[in-house]
Amino acid sequence: MRALEPDDRRPRAVPEARAFGDVDEPLRDRDFQLALWILYELHYRGFDGVDPHAEWDPLLLVSRAGLERTMEHALRELVASAGTADPVEKTGDNPADDVVLALTRMTVADGPSTVSGFLQRRATRTEFCQYLGERAIYHLRESDPQSFVLPRIDGPAKVALAELQYDEYGGGRPERLHATMFARALESLDMPTDLASYLPDVSGETLASVNVMSLFALNRRLHGAAMGHLAAFEATSSLPCGRIARGARRLKLPESVLDYYDEHVEADAVHEQLAIRSICGNLVAADPGLADDVLFGAATCLEVDGMAGEALMRRWLDERERRPEPAKRSRAAG
Numbered sequence: 001m002r003a004l005e006p007d008d009r010r011p012r013a014v015p016e017a018r019a020f021g022d023v024d025e026p027l028r029d030r031d032f033q034l035a036l037w038i039l040y041e042l043h044y045r046g047f048d049g050v051d052p053h054a055e056w057d058p059l060l061l062v063s064r065a066g067l068e069r070t071m072e073h074a075l076r077e078l079v080a081s082a083g084t085a086d087p088v089e090k091t092g093d094n095p096a097d098d099v100v101l102a103l104t105r106m107t108v109a110d111g112p113s114t115v116s117g118f119l120q121r122r123a124t125r126t127e128f129c130q131y132l133g134e135r136a137i138y139h140l141r142e143s144d145p146q147s148f149v150l151p152r153i154d155g156p157a158k159v160a161l162a163e164l165q166y167d168e169y170g171g172g173r174p175e176r177l178h179a180t181m182f183a184r185a186l187e188s189l190d191m192p193t194d195l196a197s198y199l200p201d202v203s204g205e206t207l208a209s210v211n212v213m214s215l216f217a218l219n220r221r222l223h224g225a226a227m228g229h230l231a232a233f234e235a236t237s238s239l240p241c242g243r244i245a246r247g248a249r250r251l252k253l254p255e256s257v258l259d260y261y262d263e264h265v266e267a268d269a270v271h272e273q274l275a276i277r278s279i280c281g282n283l284v285a286a287d288p289g290l291a292d293d294v295l296f297g298a299a300t301c302l303e304v305d306g307m308a309g310e311a312l313m314r315r316w317l318d319e320r321e322r323r324p325e326p327a328k329r330s331r332a333a334g
């Protein structure tokens, strides 16, 4: 389709201007992230009563582009200041091997998640349900953003992404669709299964962690970052899911909750290798120019998911602090 030279196709300019200058911390700002989430949702399922033409409304696209510019700028600043994604270290003549090694190091160095440790050992049933509610915003749409990348890549990387997505989408069994399994887990706890029910309480950081997937997946020039993000996401999932499953067992939560997390202990151990080696490795083997984008995407996942986890931990610890001690409660009652 294109008459351009190969290197013309991926503009490298990093957005500098901040279109929404009055937002100090766009990655934590709930209004900012909610606005972007709503604009993205027009590309997924849309909203009841909203004209489907809104998806391609030029004014909304201009608004989306402005928010995305600010978001991408904030992500690049965050990753640069954290130093998570240094330029790929060249160990030989094979850039694909260098990227695989860098992704493996980054995701191993990420360490155990505080949130999953809290869920395993300390969380009450209410806090566990709050966690599911916070994550519902992603899991009820699980893996959908990455599907937008399929038509943008080719060869072995495309085959590997299709294999990973096939798994996420139930491997041919509708009842094993991961989003459906998560909905079943919510249902088993008498929690709503529609995403809109969770939007009022979800943090800006969690919305950012979901929006970043859409930002990378819906902008073709960022497809390398989308796959790097996927690699880091999958590589830091299996062990935390094991801890969360142990927490669910400790709290004697219904089988559907265990089923969802047990499934991910196994599946994501496989997905990690698929995403790092078969998707990102092959992507960079075909186009070494994508190496830095892949690592930027992976670093973004680690940093933004880390922020979302910290926000959730802060909320739990604050709520625990505000809660009266049992002794004080009985005195007040007596």
Ligand SMILES: [Fe+2]
Residues within 6 Å of the ligand: 142, 168, 178, 264
């Ligand atoms: Fe999944």
Ligand SMILES: [Fe+2]
Residues within 6 Å of the ligand: 168, 234, 267, 268, 271
């Ligand atoms: Fe997965």
